[in-house]
Amino acid sequence: xxxxxxxxxxxxxxxxxxxxxxKIPAKQVTAFIGPSGCGKSTLLRCFNRMNDLxxxxxxxxxxxxxxxxxxxxxxxxxxxxxxxxxxxFQKSNPFPKSIYQNVSYGLELQGIADKKxxxxxxxxxLRGAALWDEVKDRLHSSALGLSGGQQQRLCIARAxxxxxxxxxxxxxxxxxxxxxxxxVEELIQELKKDYxxxxxxxxxxxxxxxxxxxAFFYIGKLIEVDATQKIFTQPANQQTEDYITGRFG
Amino acid sequence: MQHSIGSHPFTTPPIxxxxxxxxxxxxxxxxxxCILLAATLIFGIIFSKGAQTIFVREFPFVNVxxxxxxxxxxxxxxxxxxxxxxxxxxFRAYMEKRGNPSVKEESYVYSAxxxxxxxxxxxxxxxxxxxxxxxxxxxxxxxxxxxxRGGPVVxxxxxxxxxxxxxxxxxxxxxxxxxxxxxxxxxxxxxxxGHVSLPLGFCxxxxxxxxxxxxxxxxxxxxxxxxxxxTASEESLKAVPKGxxxxxxxxxxxxxxxxxxxxxxxxxxxxxxxxxxGIARVAGETAPIMFTAAYVVRDRLPWQVDKAVDVLxxxxxxxxxxxxxxxxxxxxxxxxxxxxxxxxxVFLAVVLSIALSSVILRNRMRARYRW
Numbered sequence: 001x002x003x004x005x006x007x008x009x010x011x012x013x014x015x016x017x018x019x020x021x022x023k024i025p026a027k028q029v030t031a032f033i034g035p036s037g038c039g040k041s042t043l044l045r046c047f048n049r050m051n052d053l054x055x056x057x058x059x060x061x062x063x064x065x066x067x068x069x070x071x072x073x074x075x076x077x078x079x080x081x082x083x084x085x086x087x088x089f090q091k092s093n094p095f096p097k098s099i100y101q102n103v104s105y106g107l108e109l110q111g112i113a114d115k116k117x118x119x120x121x122x123x124x125x126l127r128g129a130a131l132w133d134e135v136k137d138r139l140h141s142s143a144l145g146l147s148g149g150q151q152q153r154l155c156i157a158r159a160x161x162x163x164x165x166x167x168x169x170x171x172x173x174x175x176x177x178x179x180x181x182x183x184v185e186e187l188i189q190e191l192k193k194d195y196x197x198x199x200x201x202x203x204x205x206x207x208x209x210x211x212x213x214x215a216f217f218y219i220g221k222l223i224e225v226d227a228t229q230k231i232f233t234q235p236a237n238q239q240t241e242d243y244i245t246g247r248f249g
Numbered sequence: 250m251q252h253s254i255g256s257h258p259f260t261t262p263p264i265x266x267x268x269x270x271x272x273x274x275x276x277x278x279x280x281x282x283c284i285l286l287a288a289t290l291i292f293g294i295i296f297s298k299g300a301q302t303i304f305v306r307e308f309p310f311v312n313v314x315x316x317x318x319x320x321x322x323x324x325x326x327x328x329x330x331x332x333x334x335x336x337x338x339x340f341r342a343y344m345e346k347r348g349n350p351s352v353k354e355e356s357y358v359y360s361a362x363x364x365x366x367x368x369x370x371x372x373x374x375x376x377x378x379x380x381x382x383x384x385x386x387x388x389x390x391x392x393x394x395x396x397x398r399g400g401p402v403v404x405x406x407x408x409x410x411x412x413x414x415x416x417x418x419x420x421x422x423x424x425x426x427x428x429x430x431x432x433x434x435x436x437x438x439x440x441x442x443g444h445v446s447l448p449l450g451f452c453x454x455x456x457x458x459x460x461x462x463x464x465x466x467x468x469x470x471x472x473x474x475x476x477x478x479x480t481a482s483e484e485s486l487k488a489v490p491k492g493x494x495x496x497x498x499x500x501x502x503x504x505x506x507x508x509x510x511x512x513x514x515x516x517x518x519x520x521x522x523x524x525x526x527g528i529a530r531v532a533g534e535t536a537p538i539m540f541t542a543a544y545v546v547r548d549r550l551p552w553q554v555d556k557a558v559d560v561l562x563x564x565x566x567x568x569x570x571x572x573x574x575x576x577x578x579x580x581x582x583x584x585x586x587x588x589x590x591x592x593x594x595v596f597l598a599v600v601l602s603i604a605l606s607s608v609i610l611r612n613r614m615r616a617r618y619r620w
Binding site for chain 1 (some may be wrong): 315398399490493495496497498499500501502503506510511566618619620
């Protein structure tokens with residue numbers, strides 16, 4: 001689904017990613033783990049080109065392909081790319097509109113104005129994010145009135161409303177309590193039936209619980225990538241083992 | 250172990266620094282009260298003296314004539330033992346009715362009638378210039394805050410905006426005179442001799458200027474208030490959290506869509522607050538409109554024109570300019586004093602009402618776009 005080949009990434013003059021190569025399979029959950037500043041969020045933001053918004057951020061070498069298409073090709077429309085590759089941010093950022101308007105925002109951007117269609121899409125997305133039962137009676141109340149976990153699930157609903165093929169999640173549970181976290185993790189297991197999910201996480205337990213494939217990054221380099229079971233029980237690399245057992249990071 | 254309260258370390262009498270602090274607070278307090286005193290004096294004198302002109306004892310308790318008529322000359326005379334003070338029209342009617350007797354009368358310019366054209370003129374000037382200032386100012390703020398990438402050109406832009414804020418208003422008046430009154434482009438069928446003329450195929454663009462007109466006044470006043478609007482708009486845009494923009498962009502919005510739907514609506518209350526300051530300034534400045542838009546007296550109201558487009562190309566009377574004319578261009582006496590204070594009173598009331606409507610609009614927007 002996503003192929004990274006020999007990618008170097010620079011923020012201005014400093015090199016953030018060194019020669020990253022990995023393949024992310026479709027309809028599975030891939031986790032990026034590693035200590036702070038190792039480049040996992042940088043790589044994640046490359047997939048939907050959110051790094052373009054940062055001055056001086058650029059790819060130095062290599063290719064990034066999603067569904068076979070090099071996404072940094074000048075002919076690629078960034079807007080269309082971002083509709084296919086959705087993102088959920090670390091700090092949930094529901095818009096200060098109603099719950100309904102939050103979820104329908106992405107569709108309204110595409111010009112869809114038919115109320116019936118929007119109603120159906122909103123319900124489908126909220127059900128898909130396991131939030132429908134909790135909010136179906138107050139769709140038109142402000143999204144800011146939801147709890148932290150509900151807000152993050154609303155952001156997930158918002159992301160899946162535009163029907164992407166990939167969902168990128170940048171530490172989605174870091175601001176949530178354990179119960180909300182477990183709800184989101186259950187949701188991720190449901191979502192992977194329909195979407196390819198890439199999740200950046202600081203919690204190794206979360207990576208172990210949620211993901212099928214795990215990639216370990218350290219100071220901008222990809223140290224090891226393998227099936228989750230194997231990485232957590234028999235890591236091939238000493239650094240990986242040190243990180244997983246908590247000797248550093 | 251009990252200490253007597255007198256010798257306890259927490260109750261030692263104030264020494265040195267503490268006493269200085271007390272004195273400093275007194276100075277601050279007095280300074281603040283002086284400001285309050287000045288404001289009270291200014292508003293108090295204007296309201297009390299102006300009220301003599303504006304309010305009358307009978308119903309409807311307001312001097313409607315003063316607010317709805319044009320300025321006239323006041324004729325003060327004695328006839329048949331009775332002193333009379335009549336405006337132009339009433340004086341003529343009085344004279345005709347009595348077969349034009351010769352009376353010794355003194356006439357005082359602008360001291361009768363009302364100031365309706367001035368109220369209307371100021372209103373038109375404020376609304377037009379604030380619209381231009383807001384449109385241009387918000388666009389500039391969006392460009393500077395959302396699109397520009399820094400660098401020497403943008404720094405020069407910011408410096409220019411800052412400098413614009415320090416230009417004296419009389420200089421703005423001269424600038425407006427030179428650029429808009431004398432040199433602004435006008436569409437015409439044929440080129441004008443002695444002026445720059447651009448052929449456009451189907452017509453000509455003659456740089457003959459707009460003359461003393463609403464358009465010239467609007468642009469001059471708009472440029473004067475632009476730095477305030479740009480600065481306040483930028484601050485309001487910066488206050489909107491970055492997460493709103495990121496969230497919109499991640500859903501496939503273009504940058505302008507993200508700004509239009511998810512940033513600007515939430516920045517508008519702050520922008521409108523700054524416009525209140527701009528309104529007071531625009532309504533009150535005399536120097537910029539002296540050469541560009543204001544007539545001392547004009548017998549037609551802004552909507553009494555032959556062609557609709559003429560509305561833009563006519564000058565108007567304005568409240569601050571009227572105060573200036575009545576106070577310094579004609580001899581002073583008790584009759585002109587009435588007009589002066591009445592005009593000042595009305596002027597304050599007009600600015601207050603425009604500012605109030607801006608506040609109401611801002612509160613409505615705040616309630617609707619709460620974040």
